[in-house]
Amino acid sequence: MKSTYSYDKLFEIGKVDPKVWSSFTEHLGRSIYGGIYDPDKDFSDEHGFRKDVKKEVKDLNLGVIRYPGGNFVSNYNWKDGIGPKKDRKKTMEFAWSSIETNQFGIDDFCEWAEEVGVEPMIAVNLGTGSIRSAAELVEYCNHDHGTYWSDLRIKNGHRKPYNIKYWCLGNEMEGDWQAGHMSAEEYAKKAREAAKMMKWVDKSIKLVACGSSYEMLPTYLEWDRTIMKELYPYVDYISTHNYNMNSGQGNTDFLASWKQLDTHIKNTKNSLNFVQSLQTKYRDKQIKICLDEWNVWNFQDIKLDNLDDLNGMTTFELTSAKKWEEHPAILQEKYSLLDALTVGGLGIDILNNTDAVEIACLAQLLNVIAPITTDEKGNLLKQTIYYPFALLSKYGRGTVLQPQVSGDTQKTSYGVIPVIESATVYDEAKHQLHVFALNSDTENDATLSLNFTRLGKTSLTQHIQFTGNDLEARNTFEDPEKVVPTEATVKDANATDIVLAKGSWNVLNFD
Numbered sequence: 265m266k267s268t269y270s271y272d273k274l275f276e277i278g279k280v281d282p283k284v285w286s287s288f289t290e291h292l293g294r295s296i297y298g299g300i301y302d303p304d305k306d307f308s309d310e311h312g313f314r315k316d317v318k319k320e321v322k323d324l325n326l327g328v329i330r331y332p333g334g335n336f337v338s339n340y341n342w343k344d345g346i347g348p349k350k351d352r353k354k355t356m357e358f359a360w361s362s363i364e365t366n367q368f369g370i371d372d373f374c375e376w377a378e379e380v381g382v383e384p385m386i387a388v389n390l391g392t393g394s395i396r397s398a399a400e401l402v403e404y405c406n407h408d409h410g411t412y413w414s415d416l417r418i419k420n421g422h423r424k425p426y427n428i429k430y431w432c433l434g435n436e437m438e439g440d441w442q443a444g445h446m447s448a449e450e451y452a453k454k455a456r457e458a459a460k461m462m463k464w465v466d467k468s469i470k471l472v473a474c475g476s477s478y479e480m481l482p483t484y485l486e487w488d489r490t491i492m493k494e495l496y497p498y499v500d501y502i503s504t505h506n507y508n509m510n511s512g513q514g515n516t517d518f519l520a521s522w523k524q525l526d527t528h529i530k531n532t533k534n535s536l537n538f539v540q541s542l543q544t545k546y547r548d549k550q551i552k553i554c555l556d557e558w559n560v561w562n563f564q565d566i567k568l569d570n571l572d573d574l575n576g577m578t579t580f581e582l583t584s585a586k587k588w589e590e591h592p593a594i595l596q597e598k599y600s601l602l603d604a605l606t607v608g609g610l611g612i613d614i615l616n617n618t619d620a621v622e623i624a625c626l627a628q629l630l631n632v633i634a635p636i637t638t639d640e641k642g643n644l645l646k647q648t649i650y651y652p653f654a655l656l657s658k659y660g661r662g663t664v665l666q667p668q669v670s671g672d673t674q675k676t677s678y679g680v681i682p683v684i685e686s687a688t689v690y691d692e693a694k695h696q697l698h699v700f701a702l703n704s705d706t707e708n709d710a711t712l713s714l715n716f717t718r719l720g721k722t723s724l725t726q727h728i729q730f731t732g733n734d735l736e737a738r739n740t741f742e743d744p745e746k747v748v749p750t751e752a753t754v755k756d757a758n759a760t761d762i763v764l765a766k767g768s769w770n771v772l773n774f775d
């Protein structure tokens with residue numbers, strides 16, 4: 265098997281925005297409570313923030329972190345989460361059938377985000393929340409002083425405004441699992457009015473319209489067309505979500521999931537192009553995609569073999585271990601090597617869509633479908649998917665080049681696709697190249713032939729490979745480094761043909 269990728273620096277897909285390597289944390293399970301916040305423990309600081317988590321999150325060098333949901337936000341009143349903690353009330357949390365203690369809220373999140381050096385991206389409740397409450401949240405966060413909400417922030421111990429730039433207008437409003445779900449027309453009107461008011465408070469903010477995500481819904485893409493006809497002048501981004509599941513389709517098809525994501529992103533892009541083409545006045549405004557939830561999600565804690573359990577409940581109700589617990593340990597996926605290779609492929613695809621995708625949040629960050637898991641004793645575990653994500657965040661910065669590709673292909677349920685899928689990022693200032701490559705053939709090694717002659721002299725300095733004989737292997741607290749990337753020996757720095765192990769995800773660094 266051989267694939268040839270030829271490059272010229274004149275042919276580029278686009279510059280990678282730092283927000284492409286972002287994440288998401290929701291009031292769901294142990295994502296916030298037990299993940300970020302674990303007060304009165306010797307492994308937490310004086311604010312109750314876990315010190316181990318702070319260090320790992322800082323190291324990931326994330327662009328933004330989206331908060332507080334997810335489905336959670338459509339039930340959430342942000343005013344319940346501010347002020348003295350002893351006065352905060354416990355509320356019923358309907359998205360995940362849990363009890364919300366409100367011990368962590370917007371001030372806590374902004375304080376934590378500053379400590380870990382990440383910009384917050386805040387979602388407002390456009391399900392059960394009012395447009396006035398959304399504008400008041402902007403006032404609380406961004407207005408300097410002299411009004412009720414800004415002065416309340418100061419009273420709550422935060423003199424300086426947070427100046428939050430990125431705001432999401434609701435979450436997955438297309439789905440009937442969402443509290444306050446509405447039609448595209450209704451959403452467009454509510455989001456437009458919220459956008460107006462939020463921008464009246466602070467005209468510098470950037471807004472994300474809630475686009476469609478679920479390909480099985482009859483409104484998929486039609487939703488985008490309808491809402492963007494109304495919202496195009498008011499927003500800067502449209503969101504979409506995409507999760508890939510290993511539903512027993514076979515390793516090759518699962519590894520080919522990047523192709524599904526590719527089509528998904530291009531569908532959103534095409535909807536935007538369609539709306540933009542309808543109005544000449546929109547021609548100069550480029551709306552970008554905010555892929556604000558992406559990951560592999562295998563729904564491990566749902567026993568689909570016991571279909572009687574479904575009994576009329578929605579998927580999301582099923583994910584609650586027991587009803588009305590405080591931060592139950594739900595959706596704590598344990599990722600395999602195969603999942604990690606698939607995540608690596610999805611990351612490659614995000615790079616190759618860098619002309620359209622400006623923000624992308626791995627969903628989620630901690631404990632819930634996450635690269636990082638913590639336990640109650642103060643231990644932290646890097647799941648397999650942590651590694652490709654961390655490597656993408658480290659080396660996936662610069663200009664993504666558009667190669668000429670020829671080589672072997674394979675038939676998958678997503679069509680005929682290359683055996684090796686790759687993305688190359690060029691850092692012109694340092695004259696460094698970073699090639700990410702997935703060999704999705706789990707039976708045979710494959711050769712990646714790189715033609716960089718038009719880029720000047722390059723030599724291979726490092727080959728990081730993520731592979732193994734057991735695709736089902738997982739890291740555990742008992743064996744935390746069972747599945748980690750290793751360095752392959754570089755025998756010839758000038759070689760242009762590089763062998764990629766069967767079923768492997770690779771980073772090739774060139775100087």
Ligand code: AHR
Pocket residue numbers: 290333334335336435436505557627628
């Ligand atoms: O990330 C978990 C959930 O997935 C989010 O709450 C929701 O937006 C999506 O369906």
